[in-house]
Amino acid sequence: MQRYIIFNSFCNFAKNFPIMKKILVLLSLLMGLMPVLRPQSMPRVMPGDTIAIVAPSAKVDTNNVMPMVRYLQAQGFYVIVPDELCADWNGFAGTPDSRAALFQSMLDRPGVKVILCARGGYGAVTLLDQLDFTRFRQHPKWICGFSDITALHSHLQTLGFPTLHCMMPVTFHADQPDDENTSTMLAALRGDTLRYTFDTTANNRSGQATAELVGGNLSLLYSLLESSSSINTDGKILYIEDVDENIYHIHRMLVALDRAGKLRNLKGLIVGGMTRIRFDDYYADKTVSEVVMEICEKYNYPVCFNFPAGHCKRNLALRLGCTVTLSVTSEGCSLISLPE
Numbered sequence: 001m002q003r004y005i006i007f008n009s010f011c012n013f014a015k016n017f018p019i020m021k022k023i024l025v026l027l028s029l030l031m032g033l034m035p036v037l038r039p040q041s042m043p044r045v046m047p048g049d050t051i052a053i054v055a056p057s058a059k060v061d062t063n064n065v066m067p068m069v070r071y072l073q074a075q076g077f078y079v080i081v082p083d084e085l086c087a088d089w090n091g092f093a094g095t096p097d098s099r100a101a102l103f104q105s106m107l108d109r110p111g112v113k114v115i116l117c118a119r120g121g122y123g124a125v126t127l128l129d130q131l132d133f134t135r136f137r138q139h140p141k142w143i144c145g146f147s148d149i150t151a152l153h154s155h156l157q158t159l160g161f162p163t164l165h166c167m168m169p170v171t172f173h174a175d176q177p178d179d180e181n182t183s184t185m186l187a188a189l190r191g192d193t194l195r196y197t198f199d200t201t202a203n204n205r206s207g208q209a210t211a212e213l214v215g216g217n218l219s220l221l222y223s224l225l226e227s228s229s230s231i232n233t234d235g236k237i238l239y240i241e242d243v244d245e246n247i248y249h250i251h252r253m254l255v256a257l258d259r260a261g262k263l264r265n266l267k268g269l270i271v272g273g274m275t276r277i278r279f280d281d282y283y284a285d286k287t288v289s290e291v292v293m294e295i296c297e298k299y300n301y302p303v304c305f306n307f308p309a310g311h312c313k314r315n316l317a318l319r320l321g322c323t324v325t326l327s328v329t330s331e332g333c334s335l336i337s338l339p340e
Helices: 003-013 018-037 061-076 096-108 124-130 134-138 147-158 181-190 218-223 247-260 290-297
Strands: 050-054 078-080 112-117 142-143 164-166 192-200 207-218 237-243 268-275 316-318 323-328 331-338
Touching: 003 323, 050 096, 061 078, 096 112, 096 124, 096 134, 112 147, 124 147, 142 147, 142 181, 147 207, 147 218, 164 181, 181 192, 207 218, 207 268, 207 316, 218 237, 218 247, 247 290, 268 290, 268 323
Parallel strands: 050 078, 050 112, 112 142, 142 164, 207 237, 237 268
Antiparallel strands: 164 316, 192 331, 207 323, 323 331
């Protein structure tokens, strides 16, 4: 109450001076925008909370979604499976408009704590300019998935909101429902501290850094360059992964990121799964790590390879947009993510 009395007194004084009137207008606008500009805290998700399944990208087969739905229900979650989930339009899970409408309905729906994308593929980027995050800003929820879902991760990180890079229903291991992929996803949603250790590699560069973690699928990060959804990497730890790419294209995308300044001011680089990368006449005698280090050798931050996340059997959950501590040594590597 005290600050409003002071502000009102300033208003009455400012009306007597033209320049002060302009300042008053600006202050009024800023105060009106404060609830919109200031991100609210992310929910801690517990049994009894609501998880909505959506399909912003490629078409979905119900049979590939329901095993994880039943698992989540057995854990005590209420799971929304929309009728529109399994639409099929030219290989997508519906038209761009219908996919955006479904996603928007879950962004706006009260009580939904988690929006879990059923699968990746391609198409999430076509939704970005259609989505309205006004209600989401007031009542944020976790957007979860990986691969093509990097488009949503990146866009939300530019808005200042964390997201969860994690498994999806189509990658759920029904024969091992409580594996690390599932357990780390649920732990991340609960707000638990995530502690990961993984093996070192010959091309790692040692060091330690504490910073915000950003990133995702390399192809998507590359495709978002120079758009409003391209992430700011300055002073942050970048995580990348990819699948089914030629090695020269990996190199080309990294060069593009570097020329755009995305690699220059990093605090660290984590390279996750680089799965089914094709080697050809270019770099035929090289490894992925050697190609990456060719571009990053001029920098001094820690770099590690083979972090178990991405298009690989082990796909550990990562809270993007949150602070992590990365340690890379010759004996081993670790990544610690504290709850915000």
